[in-house]
Amino acid sequence: MEDETRRGHGHTIRVKGKKGGEITFSVEGRIALDNIGVVMQAIKGLMDEMLPSKLTVDLSGLEYLDSAGALVLVEVENRARSASIPFRFANLSQETEGIMALLDRDAISRKPLVAGRGASGFIEEVGDVALGLSRDFVTFMTFLGELLIAVVYCVRHPRSLRWGDVFFYMKRAGVDGLPIVGLINLLLGFVIGIMASEQLSQYEFNVFLGSLVAIAMVKEFGPIMTAILVAGRSGSAFAAEIGTMKVNEEVDALVTMGFDPVRFLAVPKVLAMIIIVPVLTLYADFLGILGGLIVGVADLGLAPYTYFHEIPGSITIFDVLTSLVKTAVFALIISGIGCQKGFQARGGAEAVGKITTSAAVSAIFLIIIVDAAFAMVLKYLS
Amino acid sequence: MTERKPIIVVDALSARYDDDVILEDVSFEVYHGETFIIMGESGCGKSTLLKHMIGLHRPYQGRVVINGVDIFAAGDAELNNVRMGIGVLFQTAALFGSMTLADNVALPIREYMHLSPETVDLIVRMKLGMVNLAGYGNHLPSELSGGMRIRAGLARAMALDPRILFLDEPSAGLDPVTAAEIDILIKRVNEGMRTTMVIITQELESIFNIGSRVIMLDKKEKGIIAEGDPRELRDKSTDPRVVNFFRRRPMASEKKAVTAQNG
Numbered sequence: 001m002e003d004e005t006r007r008g009h010g011h012t013i014r015v016k017g018k019k020g021g022e023i024t025f026s027v028e029g030r031i032a033l034d035n036i037g038v039v040m041q042a043i044k045g046l047m048d049e050m051l052p053s054k055l056t057v058d059l060s061g062l063e064y065l066d067s068a069g070a071l072v073l074v075e076v077e078n079r080a081r082s083a084s085i086p087f088r089f090a091n092l093s094q095e096t097e098g099i100m101a102l103l104d105r106d107a108i109s110r111k112p113l114v115a116g117r118g119a120s121g122f123i124e125e126v127g128d129v130a131l132g133l134s135r136d137f138v139t140f141m142t143f144l145g146e147l148l149i150a151v152v153y154c155v156r157h158p159r160s161l162r163w164g165d166v167f168f169y170m171k172r173a174g175v176d177g178l179p180i181v182g183l184i185n186l187l188l189g190f191v192i193g194i195m196a197s198e199q200l201s202q203y204e205f206n207v208f209l210g211s212l213v214a215i216a217m218v219k220e221f222g223p224i225m226t227a228i229l230v231a232g233r234s235g236s237a238f239a240a241e242i243g244t245m246k247v248n249e250e251v252d253a254l255v256t257m258g259f260d261p262v263r264f265l266a267v268p269k270v271l272a273m274i275i276i277v278p279v280l281t282l283y284a285d286f287l288g289i290l291g292g293l294i295v296g297v298a299d300l301g302l303a304p305y306t307y308f309h310e311i312p313g314s315i316t317i318f319d320v321l322t323s324l325v326k327t328a329v330f331a332l333i334i335s336g337i338g339c340q341k342g343f344q345a346r347g348g349a350e351a352v353g354k355i356t357t358s359a360a361v362s363a364i365f366l367i368i369i370v371d372a373a374f375a376m377v378l379k380y381l382s
Numbered sequence: 383m384t385e386r387k388p389i390i391v392v393d394a395l396s397a398r399y400d401d402d403v404i405l406e407d408v409s410f411e412v413y414h415g416e417t418f419i420i421m422g423e424s425g426c427g428k429s430t431l432l433k434h435m436i437g438l439h440r441p442y443q444g445r446v447v448i449n450g451v452d453i454f455a456a457g458d459a460e461l462n463n464v465r466m467g468i469g470v471l472f473q474t475a476a477l478f479g480s481m482t483l484a485d486n487v488a489l490p491i492r493e494y495m496h497l498s499p500e501t502v503d504l505i506v507r508m509k510l511g512m513v514n515l516a517g518y519g520n521h522l523p524s525e526l527s528g529g530m531r532i533r534a535g536l537a538r539a540m541a542l543d544p545r546i547l548f549l550d551e552p553s554a555g556l557d558p559v560t561a562a563e564i565d566i567l568i569k570r571v572n573e574g575m576r577t578t579m580v581i582i583t584q585e586l587e588s589i590f591n592i593g594s595r596v597i598m599l600d601k602k603e604k605g606i607i608a609e610g611d612p613r614e615l616r617d618k619s620t621d622p623r624v625v626n627f628f629r630r631r632p633m634a635s636e637k638k639a640v641t642a643q644n645g
Contacts, residue, residue, distance in 0.1 A: 067508065071508050075504070102570060102574040104512060110517045112484075350479035351524075
């Protein structure tokens with residue numbers, strides 16, 4: 001006796017039998033990924049409604065079944081068996097049997113071997129960050145030690161240093177960075193000039209514009225802006241370069257060939273940066289002062305001679321030298337962190353992306369801290 | 383049994399990278415339900431051919447027809463339909479490193495099917511179970527071995543139950559046991575779901591274990607030099623390039639070079 005027919009998206013389920021008795025579901029048409037939600041819902045609904053004492057699923061009218069469709073049939077079987085309802089499939093074709101044999105029934109109910117990576121709470125996040133910072137500090141200090149040993153070795157054996165690489169990185173970080181460093185610092189000097197000119201012109205101290213811009217550029221803005229730009233350009237590039245080598249096992253290849261990766265990869269970069277970044281800073285200072293000159297000439301009507309005349313009196317050699325030492329320390333931080341982060345890379349492309357960002361952020365953060373420390377020390381020294 | 387109905391037609395395909403001619407006038411058909419192997423020496427254009435077949439590269443000349451649709455003349459909607467009917471396993475598995483295995487497999491299902499999260503989760507567990515990776519749903523690709531990554535890549539390629547699977551060197555660089563496991567898996571999927579398989583492989587064991595028909599490409603010919611049942615080719619071919627390939631023997635010119643090197 002046919003009691004009910006349910007039609008859906010490409011499938012039909014015919015129900016035979018009385019409620020609470022022996023029931024047969026005849027599934028016709030197709031059960032595939034695009035309609036399994038509907039089919040599953042329909043069969044579950046019918047099972048709840050008909051409360052069969054014995055269930056047969058007749059598949060003689062099945063036209064198409066994919067693995068997702070087979071999953072529905074397995075789910076129906078599991079549901080019946082868990083409710084202690086005697087169950088069987090009728091008229092299973094060879095093809096359907098083949099697809100169902102592909103399904104690992106235990107796998108569907110097996111729990112993941114590791115817990116999901118859900119969002120962690122605020123306290124956990126703070127703890128993670130604190131632990132990460134302390135780990136970073138330890139690994140950076142360890143790397144600095146290794147770097148120092150490698151540098152000492154290179155000083156004692158100058159021929160072991162890859163001078164070609166040193167010049168290459170000097171060009172890449174220095175010469176290639178001239179346009180952007182020049183433009184940014186020229187505009188920075190120009191902005192300082194505009195801000196200062198409003199104040200100075202009120203008290204007719206226009207002649208001190210040159211001194212003000214020069215002090216600002218040489219002592220603070222030149223070194224820090226150059227360092228930030230270099231951290232963004234070269235620090236992250238070093239991290240990406242070494243990181244990619246690390247994940248591609250090129251660093252391991254170097255070790256097996258008897259090379260010290262720190263000496264081979266990091267020392268030329270660090271040395272190139274320590275040489276070139278102070279030079280880049282001098283160039284940035286000069287461009288910044290030129291930016292101020294534009295304001296002096298165009299806005300305050302100063303002669304270039306007047307603008308430059310007051311500068312030597314306000315900037316001492318000590319100021320320039322300490323600025324260059326500071327920049328050399330910045331260069332060490334940028335290249336050191338870039339290389340150290342690169343050596344830390346584990347995994348694939350994603351890891352390289354992470355360490356590249358991390359290298360730039362960490363370097364800029366440390367540069368600001370070291371700059372503050374320099375400001376304090378120099379204040380007491382002078 | 384294989385129905386003699388071509389599901390893929392490659393018709394007079396020529397492939398070039400700039401002026402570099404890789405393939406010239408290559409034609410063949412792949413039939414529904416067969417395991418079709420593309421083999422040949424390194425650099426003969428196997429991967430180039432595959433990339434043209436899946437529509438990643440546009441041919442210099444010729445056409446590729448999948449399920450009756452010329453994929454390079456088709457509109458976006460038609461091409462998307464074709465793409466939903468094929469799955470691709472890349473040589474490195476190309477799993478998304480930032481996603482768990484479950485998310486990798488679920489990605490196309492969530493994108494193209496309107497299913498409840500519970501159903502998607504069930505399908506993902508089923509797919510991972512099919513490739514013997516049950517329980518690994520929350521793992522990241524970087525936490526898996528090479529063989530496991532390939533199997534996970536296969537699970538993702540099978541996510542939408544495609545009629546055709548393209549596999550680029552699925553057992554390259556794997557140990558013999560893992561390679562055999564991959565072969566068994568491919569065979570099970572092919573036999574169980576009647577999925578048409580197009581496989582690039584150099585592994586002789588795999589070719590004989592899973593291949594129902596092969597074509598052999600040659601670098602100098604820039605095309606097909608042999609086509610047929612792999613065992614028949616091995617036993618009956620008189621072409622020295624085919625014989626040497628199956629007997630793992632270097633070609634005469636290479637042998638001369640090795641001899642000269644050894645003095």
